[in-house]
Amino acid sequence: MANFPELKGKVALITGAGRRKGLGEAMAIRLAAEGCKVIITDIAHAKGDEIPASAIGLQSEMDAVAADIRATGGECFALALDVLEEAQVKAIVDATIKRFGGLDILVNNAGIGYLMKPITELSITEWDAVLGVNLRGAFLCTKYAADHMIKQGRGGRIVNIASQAAKSGFPFAAAYCASKHGLVGLTRVSAIEFGKHGITANAICPNHVTTGLGAWQNEYFSEALGLTMEQYMNAMKSRIPVGRPGLPNDTAAACAWLCSDQATYVNGESMNVSGGEEYH
Numbered sequence: 001m002a003n004f005p006e007l008k009g010k011v012a013l014i015t016g017a018g019r020r021k022g023l024g025e026a027m028a029i030r031l032a033a034e035g036c037k038v039i040i041t042d043i044a045h046a047k048g049d050e051i052p053a054s055a056i057g058l059q060s061e062m063d064a065v066a067a068d069i070r071a072t073g074g075e076c077f078a079l080a081l082d083v084l085e086e087a088q089v090k091a092i093v094d095a096t097i098k099r100f101g102g103l104d105i106l107v108n109n110a111g112i113g114y115l116m117k118p119i120t121e122l123s124i125t126e127w128d129a130v131l132g133v134n135l136r137g138a139f140l141c142t143k144y145a146a147d148h149m150i151k152q153g154r155g156g157r158i159v160n161i162a163s164q165a166a167k168s169g170f171p172f173a174a175a176y177c178a179s180k181h182g183l184v185g186l187t188r189v190s191a192i193e194f195g196k197h198g199i200t201a202n203a204i205c206p207n208h209v210t211t212g213l214g215a216w217q218n219e220y221f222s223e224a225l226g227l228t229m230e231q232y233m234n235a236m237k238s239r240i241p242v243g244r245p246g247l248p249n250d251t252a253a254a255c256a257w258l259c260s261d262q263a264t265y266v267n268g269e270s271m272n273v274s275g276g277e278e279y280h
Contacts, residue, residue: 014038018062025065026249031107038069045059049125083110093145106145111161183203202270209248
């Protein structure tokens, strides 16, 4: 059942949404359930050592996510997009507008969260890959989506999926933390520049969510810190006042609210969705 009837008929473009059990899939399902027309994107193919097939949404998986949403009555289509390529970003925004007649919501969710190493071991290629997808990609999508929203003249919503790592530092995550801190800065500037056009820009900062990527992170960090998986997860839960890690639906609910009319006066914020683990 839709909680925000004003979202019915709105057009939403979500990047990095081609993986099962991911944040992108959860947000696509939620926005489609609210009546949005949804375009989901993912890179769809491996791209060098930094973007392997095991870490991305392939076309077949992305198509399956879209088909599942359509099977429950939602309107959803899947398109391949490399957010590092400006021409592709522009083409996807244009294709969204051509198919649905406009664009009201952009969710910048595409990101790399699996290139984790100590600073002294991190290569410049790995650094560039993380900063490229997480920050340059969000910039390019914002640039072309906002340009259309301004010309369209009916306002809009930009939601950037940042992280607890946008506010706190974590070992072995220099590039990831730097990119997510930068995404908060992009969010704030977007809010200032686009607010007069009725376009709000906000970030969501989830703490750990055990998606497919999150499961890999659990294994990596428990081993790097010399802990068993049980010890690592128990330590995580003990830091979170509500006693559990995040769920994809937690982020999806926050996204739907930020896109609704209830959040019209919320602009430039970086909202924690962390069960109380992150305070600043």
